[in-house]
Amino acid sequence: MSRRDYFLTLRNAHPIVLPSLLSADFGNLEREVTRLEGVGVRALHLDVMDGCFVPNITFGLPILSALRRLTKLPLDVHLMIREPQRYIERFYEAGADCLTVHIEAVERPREVLQQIRDVGAASGIALNPATDIATLDGCLDLCDLVLVMSVPAGFGGQEFHEVALDKLRHVSRQVSDAVFLEVDGGINTSTIRRCAVAGAQLFVAGSAVFGSPDYGEALRQLSRLAVVSE
Ligand code: DX5
Ligand code: ZN
Helix, strand or coil: CCHHHHHHHHHHHCCEEEEEHHHCCHHHHHHHHHHHHHCCCCCEEEEEEECCCCCCECCCHHHHHHHHHHCCCCEEEEEECCCHHHCHHHHHHHCCCEEEEEHHHCCCHHHHHHHHHHHCCEEEEEECCCCCHHHHCCCHHHCCEEEEECCCCCCCCCCCCCHHHHHHHHHHHHCCCCCEEEEECCCCCCCHHHHHHCCCCEEEECHHHHCCCCHHHHHHHHHHHHCCCC
């Protein structure tokens, strides 16, 4: 099975809460991954920042490869970097199953999305709260995932921006069920349900998981709130 298909198997199980390792203990990544696997997480969200596209630097290829060796869970890699097209192949080789690039960081989104699919990963496009949703017109057919940011990309622990809800509703009307709708930033027990009602299926949570002494309980609580009956 291709890594893209592997990532797309998550479709059978949403809603899914993905812990963002940005808030994990970087001195004990193995322990963190083991703890997360132990409480049944379905996938991991990894935030790559370059200090240029966003004013923060996190980690890159070597850490991704190390995580790949630690787990078989699908790796959802959120690239907050300039010129992501230069690195797609290397991030794939390092172990990404889904690669998401920011619409604000690419001049030719269709080319990059196609490039991601061509290497064998699922393709994602992300947009910041301040970015007009219309910027996605013309590339949605090449997306396996649309990531609606509910905080400006760059840091964990920021407050949820309500504008994300309108965007989720808008995108969910525009795309088929084959496309994942993901939301990232400020997701907690008071915001997750509104995102689910607005159409999100994948929910990234950093502080709401790692800030809790019991990851399992935090994830279960979030997942319960994310279930909306049709
Ligand atoms: C922010 C990152 C997020 C971040 C979310 O730029 O993309 O994934 O870790 O953290 P919380 O859940 O704390 O807002
Ligand atoms: Zn993220």
